[in-house]
Amino acid sequence: MSDDLLKNLSEAANDDEREWLVTKDLLDSLPENLQRVAYAASIPHWFDSKVLSALCPDLTEQIENLLEQLSHLPFVESFKDRGFNIHEKTRKLILDHFWVEDQDKYIAVSKAAENYFDNAIKASSEIANNQIKKLKDEIKEEDILQQKIQEWIDNNRKALQGFDPQYQIERIYHLVIADPEQGADAIWQQGVEWHDEFDYTYATLTSFIKAIHEHIDNGRVKDRAKYWVLYWEGVVASKQYQYLNAKKIFNHLMSFVSKDNRLWAMANEDLGDVHNQLSELPEARARYEEALPLYRAIGEKIGEANCIKALGDVHNQLSELPEARARYEEALPLYRAIGEKIGEANCIKALGDVHNQLSELPEARARYEEALPLYRAIGEKIGEANCIKALGDVHNQLSELPEARARYEEALPLYRAIGEKIGEMYTILNLADVASKEKKFDLAIQLAESTIETAKKISPSNVASAFNNLANIYEKKKDYPKAIEFYTKAMEIFTGSQAYMIRNRANVYLKMADAENAEKDIVRAEQIQPNNPFLFLRKGELANLKGNFEEAIIFFMKAIDIIPRFSGAFFGIGMSNLRAGKIQEAKISYQQGLSFTDAVDELEDTIEELEKLKSRQPSLLGVDDILEMLKTWKPDKK
Amino acid sequence: MSHHSNRLDRDEELEFFEKMLSGGISDRILLIHADGGMGKSHLLREFVQECQNKIIHVAMDFKSGGISIPELLSRLCDAIGWEHFDNLSTLIQQFNTGTTINISENILLGQNKIAIEQALNAPDEETREKQRVAITDALFHDLRAFPKAVLIFDTFNDCDPVVAKWISGAFLTRACHAKNIIVVIAGRIIPEPALDWHGICHELVLHGIESKHFEEYAKSKGIKVHPERIRGICDAFNGRPLPILNQLEAYNLQERHS
8 A cells, every 4th residue: 555655645536535545544554453443433423431332342341442542543633521533524534434335334333322322311311310309308498409409410510411412412313324213203303302492592403403414415314314304404494584594495305205294294384384484375375284184194183283273374364264263263172182272372362363353352352361361371471462462452443442551551561571572562553553543643653653663673574564553643643645655665665465554555545536546556455465355445445436336335245255244344335325326225334334333433434435425515315314323323332 | 843842833823822812913813714634623722732821711612513602601601610700690690580490400401501591592583682792791791800811612613503603793793892802713614704803803724734844743753754755645635734644653553563
């Protein structure tokens, strides 16, 4: 070898090949036992005499001596608190050749390594359990007990090293080679444990993924184990808000075929969540629908319930309210059956939200009141705050403004205590809405403007939402140019699919009798959310503005199909009939609308519209009677 | 060869570090960039040696994996002694008011690491970032009390992405303003110098070592190899120490066994 070395080095195809020539020469020059130990020592990421003994049990008696010799070789480095390691570059070369040239031996050493780390973990666990049990028997006072346990831990670090997550990573790193199927299961289970860390950095899971990737990148691990690593990579990207990257990883995973229903169910569900975050609702729905039968096939109730609930959320966002309700009602008993309180509470709250959107306010209130103690019982502060805020929303819609304000003021410190900026921001916007209903417009504007800075720190969509709410106040103040200015600003900030902002601006254009601009916005909103009840309401109002009364009634009816208690749509039909000279039909429609009205202030716009009509067409019959009916109406407090 | 026996030539780099320690130059952040096998970890061990018994120092190697911000802070404070970190401890306590840590259920982490993890726990990224910044401020407030302190990080390329971002951002920005702090970061990848600290940062690329130093090394070890041969090997690897030393060791063993 030596004589030909320079020639071989110059003829080597690349740096790796060149480096292997000298590494191999050194390995071949080692005495037989030292050579065996050097190859075995390359398998783990670090080693000491105990690790080496486990990997080469027949050399146990000489292992200290062999370790001493090994530690003086140039490619061996010291590894803080754990002994030594083979230099990263040399290790990679040795492992690549070891795998190709003697795979059986590689697997056998990996098996021994897995066994060693498994035993180390178990030993630490046993030592700790025994000692803690002993201390618990001796010390009854909790503070002193914790202090004594800490002292014992500090003095026994070495014996407890099996608790270091790196030991578990190392164990699974070897297990995927020793037994790929068990290894794949271990990647799944360990990921479940580590994907939820206190500080949201996912350092342990990232380190775990990186370690197993070493095998994947060198072709030593394939199929299920590889897919589970990809899955957790996608989860980490998603948890770190890198949704586009997460989508790319999950889609890459989906390009493989596996019979692991659990993996496929979880991957589809998580990809669904990513699509949801990216407002790609049809894609999200498709993924949840794909995941659902897979969860059912493996009998994973929680996954099944979560998928059904997620499908409900998609329907909800698409304003498909009956379908959303059906999904929530389907998920609820599943959560109850498995005692999953948070899922149960979330479903009840979501059902309340559907009722709320359908203007079924007593039912909404009942659901929120049912969910609230559940959240409190499990200490879920955000759920508790959301429920209180939602109860405030019900009061707000009923124009019970002091009660609404009290609820919002109850929710606000809860959001602040847990640092929930989004909840805090929307509660302040709700307080602004209450102030605007009380005609305290300066206060309302001041409150809404105060949320913009907070929103900027959250996301552009929240900034847009703050401007949208500010525009709503100007709309109520009847300062339509200002309202249009802020709706436009909101749309410029968030160019995603926020159809409600576009519909809101269309509403202002309609009030200004600007049919051309209203129509442009309606067309644009329709492209994003074609089946929204408020879209049909605006389409009906536009048709009325253009004098197309029959067409208008068709649109209003479509809105009522979705929200049967949609008072605004009934008033729209009333206006179509009135202007078409059908006075009796008009009166019936207004009466129907009133039967679904919750508060006097809901009638403000309708009365104003009728008064404008009266001043334009003083001879039109029926207007005065209907105005009288609306102005004297009082809500049924039952 | 050098004023240190049994090592290859890195005098220039060591001299630079000594100047940093003595304040002979204004640079206080040293970034060492080198490919694998170039001898950077060896050089860092010499830096640590240089600090030994003279200057407060902490060396951390990211090759062990899984070092999160709480783990890094806890190791750093463990190494120097928590009694020197009053501001940091107080802030952690403040963030953790109302929470309790059950040690018996969290043996693996250690009380201090759990406390830092809990202190950095918040439901949204903005609050977490604020808490990370506050904790970094408190850390440097405490570190300023030392006449001089050296923080050495090795294998930065294996650093967790969140930790890497924190080191490149909040951490080095504070280090830049703490005039008693010297930071050395080495790896195949190093942080991109930022606007606020690039003025006091020196980037060092470790190059290959000249053949004559390997010839001297072989001679000192009693390895009989013709200098021509060493030059040939050195050329083949552009002076990168690891493969050259591997080959010299192979010659050493072959000679002993022949």
